[in-house]
Amino acid sequence: MQVTFLGTSGSMPTPMRGSSSVVVRLGRELLMFDCGEGTQRQMVKAHVGFQRHMKIFISHLHGDHVLGLPGLLQSMSLLRREKPLHIYGPIGLVQYVKAFSESLGAPGFPVVLYEIRESGVIFYSEKYQIIAVPAIHRVTAWSYCFIEADRPGRFYPEKAKELGVPKGELWGLLQDGESVMVEDRVIESSMVSGPTRHGRKIVYSGDTAPNPELVELSRGADLLIHESTFMDDLAERAQEDGHTTALQAAEIAKEADVKKLVLTHLSSRYPDPLVVLAEAKPVFDNVVVAEDFLELTLELE
Amino acid sequence: MQVTFLGTSGSMPTPMRGSSSVVVRLGRELLMFDCGEGTQRQMVKAHVGFQRHMKIFISHLHGDHVLGLPGLLQSMSLLRREKPLHIYGPIGLVQYVKAFSESLGAPGFPVVLYEIRESGVIFYSEKYQIIAVPAIHRVTAWSYCFIEADRPGRFYPEKAKELGVPKGELWGLLQDGESVMVEDRVIESSMVSGPTRHGRKIVYSGDTAPNPELVELSRGADLLIHESTFMDDLAERAQEDGHTTALQAAEIAKEADVKKLVLTHLSSRYPDPLVVLAEAKPVFDNVVVAEDFLELTLELE
Numbered sequence: 182m183q184v185t186f187l188g189t190s191g192s193m194p195t196p197m198r199g200s201s202s203v204v205v206r207l208g209r210e211l212l213m214f215d216c217g218e219g220t221q222r223q224m225v226k227a228h229v230g231f232q233r234h235m236k237i238f239i240s241h242l243h244g245d246h247v248l249g250l251p252g253l254l255q256s257m258s259l260l261r262r263e264k265p266l267h268i269y270g271p272i273g274l275v276q277y278v279k280a281f282s283e284s285l286g287a288p289g290f291p292v293v294l295y296e297i298r299e300s301g302v303i304f305y306s307e308k309y310q311i312i313a314v315p316a317i318h319r320v321t322a323w324s325y326c327f328i329e330a331d332r333p334g335r336f337y338p339e340k341a342k343e344l345g346v347p348k349g350e351l352w353g354l355l356q357d358g359e360s361v362m363v364e365d366r367v368i369e370s371s372m373v374s375g376p377t378r379h380g381r382k383i384v385y386s387g388d389t390a391p392n393p394e395l396v397e398l399s400r401g402a403d404l405l406i407h408e409s410t411f412m413d414d415l416a417e418r419a420q421e422d423g424h425t426t427a428l429q430a431a432e433i434a435k436e437a438d439v440k441k442l443v444l445t446h447l448s449s450r451y452p453d454p455l456v457v458l459a460e461a462k463p464v465f466d467n468v469v470v471a472e473d474f475l476e477l478t479l480e481l482e
Numbered sequence: 483m484q485v486t487f488l489g490t491s492g493s494m495p496t497p498m499r500g501s502s503s504v505v506v507r508l509g510r511e512l513l514m515f516d517c518g519e520g521t522q523r524q525m526v527k528a529h530v531g532f533q534r535h536m537k538i539f540i541s542h543l544h545g546d547h548v549l550g551l552p553g554l555l556q557s558m559s560l561l562r563r564e565k566p567l568h569i570y571g572p573i574g575l576v577q578y579v580k581a582f583s584e585s586l587g588a589p590g591f592p593v594v595l596y597e598i599r600e601s602g603v604i605f606y607s608e609k610y611q612i613i614a615v616p617a618i619h620r621v622t623a624w625s626y627c628f629i630e631a632d633r634p635g636r637f638y639p640e641k642a643k644e645l646g647v648p649k650g651e652l653w654g655l656l657q658d659g660e661s662v663m664v665e666d667r668v669i670e671s672s673m674v675s676g677p678t679r680h681g682r683k684i685v686y687s688g689d690t691a692p693n694p695e696l697v698e699l700s701r702g703a704d705l706l707i708h709e710s711t712f713m714d715d716l717a718e719r720a721q722e723d724g725h726t727t728a729l730q731a732a733e734i735a736k737e738a739d740v741k742k743l744v745l746t747h748l749s750s751r752y753p754d755p756l757v758v759l760a761e762a763k764p765v766f767d768n769v770v771v772a773e774d775f776l777e778l779t780l781e782l783e
Binding site: 192256 | 493494495496497501509519520521523525543544545546548549550552553557560577578579582584585586587702743775
């Protein structure tokens with residue numbers, strides 16, 4: 182599973198940082214969190230294809246988080262995409278997509294829109310679920326959490342043979358984590374398998390002031406992608422505008438006991454990421470300041 | 483006068499080329515022709531300020547020519563622009579700007595919109611005028627011509643003195659190209675000035691198939707910025723889609739007897755600009771294939 186940062190700027194792009202977007206490559210599927218202006222070009226640069234199964238999660242309807250959508254949809258149409266594209270976001274998403282489609286032409290493939298009305302699970306499949314919680318920002322905004330389903334541990338055929346389980350259907354059940362009966366004995370999956378492999382968990386804050394609900398949601402996450410628009414000397418301004426400082430993001434990561442923290446959505450007033458890093462690192466050591474095209478690989482443990 | 487190419491790609495941006503936009507820096511004023519996605523970031527990279535007196539001329543309402551507008555307006559608002567911004571374009575421009583403003587918030591400064599309904603002079607001042615002619619494209623589209631007013635030649639004070647014109651008000655009139663009376667003699671401006679300095683002329687085609695009306699408008703231009711989406715092996719496709727080939731653009735430049743031709747809006751299928759150049763150059767020698775951030779200076783002759 183690769184996490185690629187396509188745009189990492191605050192409200193305005195800079196020569197070094199494009200507008201907000203992060204993608205998670207999950208097998209053949211692509212999950213995108215926000216789609217700021219210029220995202221399609223960043224995708225081309227990062228070799229992220231336009232034809233994948235794809236879901237987009239929009240945190241809120243500010244330009245720096247959504248202005249890449251019209252161009253992305255247009256280019257997908259030009260490339261004759263046929264697969265549906267699923268877009269989740271706050272109330273107003275439908276009107277926004279409708280508005281630019283009416284002016285510039287509708288996409289040539291199905292676009293399925295979901296306006297989130299309450300917090301909780303907004304997508305669920307056997308492989309993963311997505312949870313949305315309200316962010317604390319000037320407009321309605323959502324933070325998102327990707328939770329991969331746990332997978333049964335590795336199956337050891339030798340152990341199954343030792344315990345007298347015949348190869349075939351019963352092996353399949355054991356591999357899926359089920360128990361089976363062999364001559365009055367119960368053979369549990371755990372007797373022939375390694376430990377359960379925990380699914381990965383990624384949290385994307387979007388724009389938000391520090392949010393206790395997001396701390397809870399982030400608990401134990403493999404990766405917390407948290408906005409860090411300001412540094413702590415502007416903590417008051419951050420609170421007013423619904424943003425977080427680098428120091429606060431580090432405190433959140435520590436409290437939530439996440440494995441790794443990536444700071445993104447940096448104001449253009451901080452051209453040197455090391456200064457931002459220096460504020461967060463004493464509080465939470467495993468922290469990185471995102472830059473455009475930063476790519477992280479999250480291994481299944 | 484500097485002409486800067488901010489985006490030079492065809493319908494889709496590439497790693498090397500952003501979406502269409504060209505700016506002309508004219509003293510303290512900025513004239514922009516088209517504003518594709520990512521233009522604001524290209525402006526930052528090219529050190530083009532957001533606070534200048536500015537007019538934007540939109541050729542047509544296809545995403546690759548207008549999707550930079552919402553973000554540009556948003557960033558200008560964030561930077562607390564107060565000066566009005568004038569935007570000219572085809573019918574539908576108002577609805578487009580209204581649509582994204584309703585979804586994402588209205589600009590915090592006056593935006594004055596002009597929908598062009600017929601060809602001719604769409605802006606006129608003492609310094610320059612802008613003429614629009616219909617382009618030949620799949621949707622309503624305009625090509626634009628910037629014509630600077632001629633300026634009187636250099637004023638030579640020594641000559642005025644020799645002819646007995648007293649320093650003061652009369653000199654000012656002569657400098658402005660007027661004639662004056664001195665003791666029954668008529669002194670013409672040309673008697674105390676160098677030759678009239680011809681205003682500069684720049685033509686921007688936008689997206690269009692070869693257009694005889696544009697050839698007429700381009701006659702003698704200092705600079706013809708012409709789209710060249712395809713090369714001539716795809717001339718048929720170009721005609722169908724309302725585009726021009728590099729060869730055709732060169733023929734247009736030759737026929738219109740322009741001083742310089744810049745080819746832009748290149749399809750991503752031509753990664754090597756030298757191949758495109760090679761098609762045009764045998765027909766019209768003073769041709770350049772645009773690249774992002776190409777800057778040309780047009781001197782007043």
